[in-house]
Amino acid sequence: xxxxSCEDVTxxxxxxxxxxxxxxxxxxxxxxxxxxxxxxVGNSNTLExxxxxxxxxxxxxxxxxxxxxxxxxxxxxxxxxxKNGVNSPILFTDQEDGFLNVYLFLQPTIGTSDASxxxxxxxxxxxxxxxxxxxxxxxxxxxxxxxxNNSIQLNQYGEALINAVY
Amino acid sequence: xxxxxxxxxxxxxxxxxxxxxxxxxxxxxxxxxxxxxxxALQTGNRLAVLDFSAxxxxxxxxxxxxxxxxxxxxxxxxxEVLDASMTNQVEIFYPGEKIYGECKSxxxxxxxxxxxxxxxxxxxxxxxxDKEYFVNGKMYSMDLEQEVQGFSIENVSEIDSxxxxxxxLSYNVSxxxxxxxxxxxxxxxxxxxxxxxxxxxxxxxIRLPKISKKVRSLxxxxxxxxxxxxxxxxxYTGLGFFGAEIIIGSLALLAHSNYQKSxxxxxxxxxxxxxxxxxxxxxxxxxxxxxxxNDTKKHNDFLKGLRILGASxxxxxxxxxxxxxxxxxxxxxxxxxxxxxxxxxxxLTTWDILSGFGLRGxxxxxxxxxxxxxxxxxxxxxxxxxxxxxxxxxxxxxxSLTYEMSNYSFTSSGFEDQVEGSSQxxxxxxxxxNKIPFGGNSIKKYAFLGRSNYSDGTGYLIGGDLVYNISTxxxxxxxxxxxxxxxxxxxxxxxxxxxxxxxxxxxx
Numbered sequence: 001x002x003x004x005s006c007e008d009v010t011x012x013x014x015x016x017x018x019x020x021x022x023x024x025x026x027x028x029x030x031x032x033x034x035x036x037x038x039x040x041v042g043n044s045n046t047l048e049x050x051x052x053x054x055x056x057x058x059x060x061x062x063x064x065x066x067x068x069x070x071x072x073x074x075x076x077x078x079x080x081x082x083k084n085g086v087n088s089p090i091l092f093t094d095q096e097d098g099f100l101n102v103y104l105f106l107q108p109t110i111g112t113s114d115a116s117x118x119x120x121x122x123x124x125x126x127x128x129x130x131x132x133x134x135x136x137x138x139x140x141x142x143x144x145x146x147x148x149n150n151s152i153q154l155n156q157y158g159e160a161l162i163n164a165v166y
Numbered sequence: 167x168x169x170x171x172x173x174x175x176x177x178x179x180x181x182x183x184x185x186x187x188x189x190x191x192x193x194x195x196x197x198x199x200x201x202x203x204x205x206a207l208q209t210g211n212r213l214a215v216l217d218f219s220a221x222x223x224x225x226x227x228x229x230x231x232x233x234x235x236x237x238x239x240x241x242x243x244x245x246e247v248l249d250a251s252m253t254n255q256v257e258i259f260y261p262g263e264k265i266y267g268e269c270k271s272x273x274x275x276x277x278x279x280x281x282x283x284x285x286x287x288x289x290x291x292x293x294x295x296d297k298e299y300f301v302n303g304k305m306y307s308m309d310l311e312q313e314v315q316g317f318s319i320e321n322v323s324e325i326d327s328x329x330x331x332x333x334x335l336s337y338n339v340s341x342x343x344x345x346x347x348x349x350x351x352x353x354x355x356x357x358x359x360x361x362x363x364x365x366x367x368x369x370x371x372i373r374l375p376k377i378s379k380k381v382r383s384l385x386x387x388x389x390x391x392x393x394x395x396x397x398x399x400x401x402y403t404g405l406g407f408f409g410a411e412i413i414i415g416s417l418a419l420l421a422h423s424n425y426q427k428s429x430x431x432x433x434x435x436x437x438x439x440x441x442x443x444x445x446x447x448x449x450x451x452x453x454x455x456x457x458x459x460n461d462t463k464k465h466n467d468f469l470k471g472l473r474i475l476g477a478s479x480x481x482x483x484x485x486x487x488x489x490x491x492x493x494x495x496x497x498x499x500x501x502x503x504x505x506x507x508x509x510x511x512x513x514l515t516t517w518d519i520l521s522g523f524g525l526r527g528x529x530x531x532x533x534x535x536x537x538x539x540x541x542x543x544x545x546x547x548x549x550x551x552x553x554x555x556x557x558x559x560x561x562x563x564x565x566s567l568t569y570e571m572s573n574y575s576f577t578s579s580g581f582e583d584q585v586e587g588s589s590q591x592x593x594x595x596x597x598x599x600n601k602i603p604f605g606g607n608s609i610k611k612y613a614f615l616g617r618s619n620y621s622d623g624t625g626y627l628i629g630g631d632l633v634y635n636i637s638t639x640x641x642x643x644x645x646x647x648x649x650x651x652x653x654x655x656x657x658x659x660x661x662x663x664x665x666x667x668x669x670x671x672x673x674x
Contacts, residue, residue, distance in 0.1 A: 006422070006466045006469055009429070009432055009463060011436055013452055015440060050445055120444075
């Protein structure tokens with residue numbers, strides 16, 4: 001053992017889904033994945049709405065703009081972020097003319113009144129209706145608030161792109 | 167040409183020596199209280215002729231002259247002379263002798279005589295200078311424990327003449343008159359030596375080459391550290407080397423275990439990172455990977471340091487084994503002033519200035535921590551200690567100035583937090599060897615008290631060292647303890663106690 005050499009570690013933190021590799025400046029929100037290379041018309045997939053290093057959030061209004069001629073949003077599910085450890089968050093949505101509004105509220109408990117970190121806030125299950133490039137982005141009306149209803153500063157809003165094909 | 171002190175019988179020699187001793191040193195006489203008549207009756211006549219030391223002549227020639235001298239005395243049948251094989255089967259390294267196998271001091275010769283259980287020992291030196299031969303020798307009585315005869319032959323120009331003179335010498339040593347018709351036989355010993363060499367040359371493939379004791383000692387220490395020293399009758403030094411390698415090996419095992427743990431953690435988390443597609447989990451894995459990688463590197467670096475240290479000590483052990491191993495030939499270190507060419511040293515040299523300074527590498531690990539560090543695990547760290555001869559005696563305690571640099575590092579159980587830094591200590595080193603009898607002078611005992619500067623604070627350092635110095639090499643091994651009492655920004659007021667080992671050299 002004295003004469004044999006132990007291996008030195010070499011590593012690359014280059015996972016494409018690592019928020020550190022997405023050129024984001026936290027705190028921010030983004031889509032995961034940020035790109036769908038080719039989804040056939042008629043197929044469905046899941047897009048997650050992520051927050052990145054957001055601190056002390058108690059609720060959120062996420063307004064998402066999308067091309068309603070190419071994709072339709074079928075279902076919206078809550079993610080892990082606004083769970084208080086026991087209860088799921090309060091979630092309600094509405095969509096109209098290519099805009100989806102997602103409202104999320106953390107249900108406070110004695111021990112938990114807000115959430116922090118990098119996690120999925122909600123999941124969108126969408127179906128491709130027609131071929132074409134469909135960008136999806138957060139609008140400026142998107143906001144995240146703390147338990148005192150103060151808006152939390154977000155440095156960036158991520159974008160996603162869906163390439164729908166036949 | 168040839169001088170001999172006296173040609174008396176052993177009994178008359180005793181009488182002469184006793185009288186001389188009385189004149190020169192009354193104390194000797196009173197202490198011995200020898201009953202001369204009884205002593206003479208009790209004294210045996212076993213005599214050993216030690217191999218003569220040689221300078222300027224070949225070893226075979228030295229052996230032949232010694233053996234011829236031995237045989238001549240034997241033929242005269244005054245003494246029961248030990249054969250060369252019996253005489254040479256005992257080798258000792260006597261304190262004060264510079265080279266293993268050399269036995270020139272009175273103490274060593276008497277010790278050898280005791281081991282050989284003889285009554286008399288003859289030892290001497292044969293020197294060739296400018297084609298002239300000189301023989302000096304002494305005969306010691308084991309019963310009297312002192313020299314009873316001295317003899318010398320000077321300025322003999324031919325080898326046959328020296329053989330003749332040494333034959334005469336054997337008569338004198340035996341207390342007999344030298345016959346007028348004395349002559350020397352043909353050089354049968356030389357012939358037999360040559361024949362023996364030729365016989366060996368005939369069948370070189372049958373016999374393994376004779377390995378000298380030095381090479382054998384080197385080989386032993388190459389395989390097992392310290393084994394060569396044990397072979398060379400330096401058991402403590404050998405055990406020191408062996409112990410040092412065991413300690414280093416144990417530390418290496420510990421470090422390797424830590425490395426394996428970190429490496430396992432790294433591989434697991436890195437693999438998870440590579441296949442994970444959840445950004446939330448990826449962002450959590452990232453710092454774990456960095457932490458495991460740093461931890462792995464730290465342990466590996468420590469292992470590399472231990473490897474260098476271990477290899478260095480191993481190399482020193484090999485060199486030391488070669489140096490202290492018994493030599494197959496006796497080497498004359500020149501105790502004869504006539505041939506000494508030592509130059510007098512009147513100037514102060516760089517060596518003189520550096521003498522007394524020492525450097526020690528330190529490996530240390532906290533074993534006890536204060537409350538603010540209770541949730542942290544310690545690492546094994548390295549340090550450096552510079553000892554100086556600058557100091558003062560307080561009674562029998564020499565207090566010297568010392569400088570120590572060492573690292574310290576702790577990590578929380580989950581690797582979330584790390585505390586690391588280095589300390590620099592200027593300290594007083596108290597040599598308590600004379601005050602603490604444990605271990606005698608071979609183990610030096612030091613107490614250590616100093617003021618430390620830590621990476622983000624200050625403190626005090628108290629400690630102690632048990633240092634084992636290798637007598638024939640300026641190398642030392644030590645066990646160290648240190649108590650750090652610190653006041654730093656990151657830790658507040660706290661303390662930790664460390665134990666460690668160090669290996670050092672000291673400029674003699």
